[in-house]
Amino acid sequence: MRVTSSPARQPANRTRRPAHGAATAALRAEWVKFRTVRGWLIGLVLAGLLCVGFTFVVANGHHQGICTGAGNCTAGHPFVPNGPGGEAVADSYQYYTQPLIGDGTLTARIGSLTGVIYTGPANQAPSTAHTRAGLAGWAKVGILLTPSTRQGSAYAAICATGSHGIQFQHNYTRDQPGRSGTQTSSSPRWLRLTRTAETITGYDSDNGTTWRQIGTTRLAGLPATVDIGLFATSPVTYQDGATGAATQATATFNDLTFTGRTASGWTARSIGMSPRDYYPTLGAGSTHRSGANVTITGSGDIAPAVATLAGGSTASESLLFGIVVALVVVIVIATGFITGEYRRGLIRTTLAATPQRGVVLAAKALVIAAVAFTVGVVATALAIPLGHHALTTNGNYIFPTSTTTQVRVTVGAGLVLALTAVGALALGAILRRAAGAVTAGIIVYVLPNLLGPGVLGPGAPAATWLYRASPAAAFSVFGALPRSALVSYPFTLANGYYPIGSWAGLAVLAAYTAAALALATYLLHRRDA
Amino acid sequence: MSTQTGPPRPHTVLRDELRPAWSAAVRAEWTKLRTLPSTTWLLAGTVAVTVGTTAIIAAATHTSTGPDAARQDPTKLALTGIDLGQAIIAVLAVLTVCEEYGAGMIRITLTAMPRRTVVLAAKAVNLTGLTLIAGLVAVAGCLMTGRLMLPGAGLGTADGYPLVSLAHTATLRAAAGSVLYLILIALLVLGIATAIRDTAVSVGVVLALLYLPPLLAQAVSDPLRRHLEQIAPMTAGLAVQVTTSSPAQVIAPWAGLGILAMWAAGSLTTAGVLLRIRDA
Structure with a gap:
């Protein structure tokens, strides 16, 4: 850990250095702490690999065929024309x-x-x-x-x-x-x-x-x-x-x-x-x-053309499970980034070096957000073409997606991972113990995704509300199926349409993370380390 | 420890040497587990989360009683809380072993009790006992909640559903199976945590192993989906809760619990071997 100056050398009533200097030093210190733990770096690579791997597994499990009689099917999909604008x-x-x-x-x-x-x-x-x-x-x-x-x-x-x-x-x-x-x-x-x-x-x-x-x-x-x-x-x-x-x-x-x-x-x-x-x-x-x-x-x-009538999907649908797996890994790393300091008492050294506790938390949040974002973007950029390839090979129809949508899905994956990582870090700062923080992180950020389609069933009204009001709402950023007011179609969760807009969904996740971060900052100031 | 009295006979020496070690290990582990401040909270939390989840699900359920409405399974619905309650039991199981590694206490434990598998077995016995108690209370609470609340959700006798009752053989099997399920999950997690030794990573791996296969099963199509649900610890084990025949059921109740038992056995065996061959 490198810090530019020790607070002990300064008079007790003037421990506040210029804010930006302290912030830079804290940021650098946290970055060094993060990159020197080999397990975390391995974990991040693992998160990315799991995301890509599972995207391939899910995409590879999808088959579409044309049946001309009982059991007489060949891989392929019916003809879906594209309009003058390139849309299906x-x-x-x-x-x-x-x-x-x-x-x-x-x-x-x-x-x-x-x-x-x-x-x-x-x-x-x-x-x-x-x-x-x-x-x-x-x-x-x-x-x-x-x-x-x-x-x-x-x-x-x-x-x-x-x-x-x-x-x-x-x-x-x-x-x-x-x-x-x-x-x-x-x-x-x-x-x-x-x-x-x-x-x-x-x-x-x-x-x-x-x-x-x-x-x-x-x-x-x-x-x-x-x-x-x-x-x-x-x-x-x-x-x-x-x-x-x-x-x-x-x-x-x-x-x-x-x-x-x-x-x-x-x-x-x-x-x-x-x-x-x-x-x-x-x-x-x-x-x-x-x-x-x-x-x-x-x-x-x-x-x-809309969703299931064409029997098709989008590569970003196959991405979802991989993202959830990556979320679990990121939650473990992000909580450990702060609970590890509490376990070893390093937090006292950290807070002595940077007495502005809010700055310490902000520096940690920035570091973990940056690495999680990078993992999300890189993994998605690799996973989407791979999933696309597997789906096409299995005869699936894939809706044409615009470059804007592809960029939104890729950046969105990074943001979902980054916001979840910061939220998990905040939970770690609140609970201070690894077991509680990881459990809380998984329950808050991962379980809604399981409860939604799995336990409640995609048609249940409660599932729709989970995708509106829980952190799972952010998954709407992966929605790439086309909608149109000129088609009377049930644009429901069961049919693959999220009940909230992409950026609004991310905002819901951001709100959870902001609330956790605010509570963490408050408690960090208030409690003895 | 009354076995110490009397002259030792040659053929019982081994048993007599083992028995004090065994009961001392169980007692030592019991003291450690009992005095862990989180244990009480986690056990109470298991009951609260399990029963609370069931209550929320029951309150949110509104079954349409049309002629074409799918037949519901009131017992399984009442036991839905186990889905979430198991996470707390899993945390308890992780803490049983990982806290010792985190604090370095494990070295003292293994010095005092060089028979490492006995240590693991003693932990397993204590964990089983605590999970049994918490599981019994939680399952009883779930069934009670289901009996009281489900008639209000369109699953009462007026709608052609029997009240949730242990007099019903299938419900008794589901209830007993759910308690066994929690115990097997605790043992499975104990094994994984012993192999991993780090709290955060163990919790992450364990919750991922429990919750992610059902999600993956949703994302893929048959036959991969069927096989996943047949071998994943959660979906296979929870088959024991099903009391009505449904085409969605991929594995028979006891067979499913058997799969979970194999997971637990495999996990504990691996943990035992790793504990013996690795440095603490």
């Missing part, structure tokens, strides 16, 4: 379309919109044999323009929905609401979609003569010839419980009016409704036309 999307619908060359407009009145919901067993492929009448909230029927019917391509659409009124939507994630309510015979709905160069504009009307603009967007790089037509789609609904049920929507359109140049006639197509597509659909799509009236039946969704 659903793109399944029934389309009645014709080419549009240059500018043009398509107008139609919605005559009726009805639907059915699958009621058969959840473990069978949905069929129209078992259904009840009912319309999914995000069932969409209307006019859609796209440069290509390839799944995941750019588009703009004006549509009527089951319960969200008229919507102008484009490129899966964007939406502008129009008239609310559903159309009835007394309150009909007209829809219109117009292309002018690269700009697509959606209108609605309740009389077919006065039009109101709902939304407009520019689809960059739109070719001269695009597809424009009527579509119908209807997503999985969760009205009847946690297991989703596939649905189907049927719409009749009247007064179909097309202005613009076209190369060929109308064709009907089912997009993304083949068995290789991931999105569950109900029945086959169909199209019937008589004069200006068209009836379209479709199933699927045009929206961002």
Whole structure:
């Protein structure tokens, strides 16, 4: 331990040196203490290795397969298209379309919109044999323009929905609401979609003569010839419980009016409704036309992809257990960093060298936080690609994650470890005994993670509260599954969604650590060493 | 120590030499354990944490009584407190041996009692006795709490569930098994702590061994998950608490406790060997 000056050489009433000098010296002293204990350094490396190793074990235990019959499965996953922004999307619908060359407009009145919901067993492929009448909230029927019917391509659409009124939507994630309510015979709905160069504009009307603009967007790089037509789609609904049920929507359109140049006639197509597509659909799509009236039946969704429907995961999900193991090791080291001093009486020397006890605790906290952060970041940076590789090898679908998310998960792992380490250090300073401090540290910082999904069950309300209010809330920083307001999906803990935002969750953990640190500082000042 | 009287006969010399050593060791360990200020607190804490956890879980349980609601296991629910109470017993077991290493007392102990395995056995006997007492009280408290509180959680006779009662054979097995479970956990931990010798590391390793395999099992899929739950000390041992047949049960009650007994035996054997061959 190196200290710049001994307090004994100074007059008793002037033991306070300049604060920054004392702080630097204390920091250096604590760093030397930490790095000279070989067991702790070995422990830190072990924490990192365990984290990486268990991430691989967990990821390697996940298999995804496509089954074409009983027991006839091959490793792999259904096709999940990516949208123009690189995000995973659903793109399944029934389309009645014709080419549009240059500018043009398509107008139609919605005559009726009805639907059915699958009621058969959840473990069978949905069929129209078992259904009840009912319309999914995000069932969409209307006019859609796209440069290509390839799944995941750019588009703009004006549509009527089951319960969200008229919507102008484009490129899966964007939406502008129009008239609310559903159309009835007394309150009909007209829809219109117009292309002018690269700009697509959606209108609605309740009389077919006065039009109101709902939304407009520019689809960059739109070719001269695009597809424009009527579509119908209807997503999985969760009205009847946690297991989703596939649905189907049927719409009749009247007064179909097309202005613009076209190369060929109308064709009907089912997009993304083949068995290789991931999105569950109900029945086959169909199209019937008589004069200006068209009836379209479709199933699927045009929206961002969410969690279990794609059967996939994220590499950061496999990371969780490794992080918990690393937490246990870090808790043992961090508590020992101060209880060891109490056991050997070294704390008296430490406090004699730096009489500002708060500075001593702060220096220790800074040192342990820095090493724990480093271990967390390095381990995660190694574990995520390894987990990704193992998951991919086993045929699992992995949601595309943005660089921002990857950075958030990596830095988040470091912060979770650092905040837990400081909290454990504070518990060590409060309890002063290794056994009590390690037990308390594990009960406060690790056990909520076990209780949550394990004992209470992921569906239990108590588990949700644990992930909101206990230190386990910080694990929300590892949440990498996409959410969307355009999908009616139970974004619950059981489905892999944390009930609190990433940074808010870290703040909960930080609050526990801050409380422990405040109590530790108070007791350290108040008690004899 | 009345065996000392009478002329020693050749074939009993070995037994007579051993017996005083044995009872002296048990008494010495008892004195050490009894005078450790934390012992009383930890035993009381075990009971309080176990019964308290059961009470909290029972208060937080609201079972829906629909026809498709999953059948609950009131006895297992009442004994949930053991999940947490075992942590305190584990700490007691760690302190039984690691405090001696921390203070250097172990050298005196082993000088006074050179038969090292006898020291370990004496510690095991005392720990077993204390855990038995704490376990009996805790399990009785849990069952009482369950009997009083679970009818309020939708698990009463009105909902088609029997009251938690020891007259029920399966419940008696679960209760006795839970006490045995705590004893076996204490012995398992004693062995690990003797091998590790450091308090903080022992507590960390022991709690990780108890609590992390169930968490890992949640994270992986079958058959790895099944095997993990069959061999992990906590999930296997706690199978003894199950009183209703459930597809989630991976191992039979006594077989599960047997797995834990093997863990404890293996741990104590390893500790005995290490204690003999290592310098104190």
